[in-house]
Amino acid sequence: MKKSRRNFLSSISMLAASTALPLHAFNFGSSKKLKIALVGTGIRGITFWGKRLVDQYSDIIEFVGLSDINESRLAYGKKYIAVSCPIFSDFEKMVKDTRPDLIIVTTKDSTHHQFIIKGLEMGCDVLTEKPLTVDETKCQAILDAEKKSNKNLIVGFNYRWSPYATKIKELLMNKTIGDLVSVDFNWYLNTYHGASYFRRWHGEMGSSGSLWVHKATHHFDLLNWWIDSEPNEVFAYGDLEFYGKNGPFRGDNCRNCNHAKECDFYWDISQDEFMKELYVDHEHEDGYIRDNCLFREDIDIYDKMSAQVKYADNTTLNYSLTTYSPFEGWRVAFNGTKGRIEASQDIPYHKINTISEAEKHTNEMAQTNKEELSYEPIIMHKLWHEHETIQVPMEKKGHGGGDKRLQDKIFKTTDTEDPYGRTAGIRDGAMSILIGIGARRSIEQKKVIQISQLTDLKPQKKR
Numbered sequence: 157m158k159k160s161r162r163n164f165l166s167s168i169s170m171l172a173a174s175t176a177l178p179l180h181a182f183n184f185g186s187s188k189k190l191k192i193a194l195v196g197t198g199i200r201g202i203t204f205w206g207k208r209l210v211d212q213y214s215d216i217i218e219f220v221g222l223s224d225i226n227e228s229r230l231a232y233g234k235k236y237i238a239v240s241c242p243i244f245s246d247f248e249k250m251v252k253d254t255r256p257d258l259i260i261v262t263t264k265d266s267t268h269h270q271f272i273i274k275g276l277e278m279g280c281d282v283l284t285e286k287p288l289t290v291d292e293t294k295c296q297a298i299l300d301a302e303k304k305s306n307k308n309l310i311v312g313f314n315y316r317w318s319p320y321a322t323k324i325k326e327l328l329m330n331k332t333i334g335d336l337v338s339v340d341f342n343w344y345l346n347t348y349h350g351a352s353y354f355r356r357w358h359g360e361m362g363s364s365g366s367l368w369v370h371k372a373t374h375h376f377d378l379l380n381w382w383i384d385s386e387p388n389e390v391f392a393y394g395d396l397e398f399y400g401k402n403g404p405f406r407g408d409n410c411r412n413c414n415h416a417k418e419c420d421f422y423w424d425i426s427q428d429e430f431m432k433e434l435y436v437d438h439e440h441e442d443g444y445i446r447d448n449c450l451f452r453e454d455i456d457i458y459d460k461m462s463a464q465v466k467y468a469d470n471t472t473l474n475y476s477l478t479t480y481s482p483f484e485g486w487r488v489a490f491n492g493t494k495g496r497i498e499a500s501q502d503i504p505y506h507k508i509n510t511i512s513e514a515e516k517h518t519n520e521m522a523q524t525n526k527e528e529l530s531y532e533p534i535i536m537h538k539l540w541h542e543h544e545t546i547q548v549p550m551e552k553k554g555h556g557g558g559d560k561r562l563q564d565k566i567f568k569t570t571d572t573e574d575p576y577g578r579t580a581g582i583r584d585g586a587m588s589i590l591i592g593i594g595a596r597r598s599i600e601q602k603k604v605i606q607i608s609q610l611t612d613l614k615p616q617k618k619r
C-alpha cells in the first residue's frame with residue numbers, strides 16, 4: 157500500500173508516469189479519498205486549489221483542514237470553498253490533528269519553505285505553488301528536507317500545460333529546427349497586471365524574491381523545459397525606474413487616495429465585491445493592504461529586468477521582463493542549426509487573420525459544438541525554405557488552458573503517459589528559481605553567477 161501510494165505521487169513528481177496507478181485505485185484512509193490540508197487561504201488558495209478542487213474532484217479528494225495566519229480571512233476562505241473541515245491558525249496543529257495525505261502550500265512566497273519542510277518532516281506529501289521559494293538558502297533547506305524524507309514534493313507549474321506551450325515543446329523535441337543554439341524571450345506585463353505586483357507583498361524583495369523569482373520562475377521553467385537542459389550561468393541587469401519612489405505622488409492606499417483624480421493607476425477595491433470580501437474585510441487583523449500605493453517608498457524590487465543565461469548544453473538565452481507595457485503579451489524565438497521557430501501571444505499588432513479558408517470552415521464546424529475556437533500561430537522557418545505557419549487551437553481561460561490540465565494530471569489522469577514530461581518536481585522548481593536568484597546576485601555583485609555556486613545542485617547538460 158505504502159509502495160503503491162509512493163508510486164502514485166512519484167508519477168506527479170516527474171518519475172515514470174507509466175508505473176503509476178490512478179488516484180481512485182488507492183485506499184486513502186477510511187473515506188477512501190485523498191485527505192488534503194491547505195495553508196494560505198488567499199486568492200490562489202481558495203479559488204484554484206480550493207473551490208476548483210471541490211467542484212471538480214470531490215469524488216476522490218476531501219479537505220480535512222485549512223490554515224492561515226489571518227483567522228478572519230481563514231473563516232471567509234472556508235465559507236468560499238464550501239467545506240466543513242476544521243480551520244487552524246497553527247499549521248503544525250492542523251497536520252497533527254488531521255493527518256493529511258497531501259499538504260497544499262499557497263501562502264506568500266517567502267514562507268513556502270516553512271510549510272514544505274515541516275510538512276515533509278511530519279510525513280506528508282507536499283504540493284507547493286510556484287515559486288518553490290525565494291532565495292538560495294531556503295532552496296537548499298528544501299532540497300535537504302526532501303532528501304531526508306520519503307515523501308514527495310510537487311511544484312504547481314501550470315504554464316507548461318497550455319496547448320500552445322506544449323506545441324512549441326513538440327516542435328523542439330522533434331528537432332524540426334535541428335539542434336537548438338540560442339533563444340530570445342521577452343515578456344511584457346501591462347499597467348494592470350504588472351502594476352498589481354507593486355500594490356502588495358510582491359513589491360518587497362524579502363517577500364517575493366522580486367519578479368525575477370515570483371514571476372520569472374514561470375518563464376524560466378518553460379525555458380528550461382523547452383531547451384531541455386539546465387542553466388549553468390547568468391548575468392543580469394535590473395532597475396526600479398517607474399513604480400515605487402519614482403512616482404510623482406503617493407498615498408496610503410488607492411481607495412481613499414487624495415490623488416485619485418490625477419493617478420492613472422487609481423483603483424477602488426471596495427467596488428469589487430470579491431476583492432473586498434477576501435482582503436479589505438480582514439485587513440484589521442494583520443494590516444495586509446491589497447490596494448497599497450504602487451508608488452510607496454519601500455518598494456525594493458526591480459521593474460525592468462534583463463538577463464543572459466548560458467545552459468549546460470551551450471544554448472544561450474536572452475531574457476527580458478517589462479512591468480509597465482501598454483499591452484500584456486510575450487514572444488519567443490528559437491534558433492537552431494536547421495532553422496528558426498517564432499512564437500508569441502497576445503501582441504495586439506499581430507492580430508491579423510492568417511487562417512486559411514479551409515481552416516475557417518473547420519472553425520465554423522467547431523462553433524456548432526458551442527466551443528468558441530481561436531487559433532494562434534507559431535512560425536517555423538527552415539533554412540532555405542519558405543516559412544510555415546502552424547495554427548494552434550487556443551484556450552484563454554486558466555493560463556491558456558494550463559490550469560485545468562495540471563490539476564487533471566495530478567488528481568485524475570495520473571496514470572496516463574505524458575510524452576512531453578510536463579509534471580514538475582523539486583529539481584525543476586529549484587532550477588527555475590535559481591536563474592532568477594542568480595540574476596539578483598549578478599545585479600548586486602556586477603558579475604556572472606554560476607548556478608552551481610548557489611546550492612549543491614550541479615547543472616546537467618540534459619534535463
Ligand SMILES: NC(=O)c1ccc[n+]([C@@H]2O[C@H](COP(=O)([O-])OP(=O)(O)OC[C@H]3O[C@@H](n4cnc5c(N)ncnc54)[C@H](O)[C@@H]3O)[C@@H](O)[C@H]2O)c1
Binds near residue numbers: 229
Ligand atoms: N501558478 C500561478 O499562476 C499562480 C497565480 C497566483 C498565485 N500563485 C502563487 O500562490 C501563492 C499565493 O498567492 P496569492 O495571490 O493567493 O496571495 P494572497 O496574498 O492572496 O494569499 C496569501 C495568503 O497566505 C497567508 N499567509 C501569509 N503568510 C503566512 C504564514 N506565515 N502562515 C500562514 N498563512 C500565511 C495570507 O494571510 C494570505 O491569506 C503565492 O505563492 C503565489 O506565487 C501562483
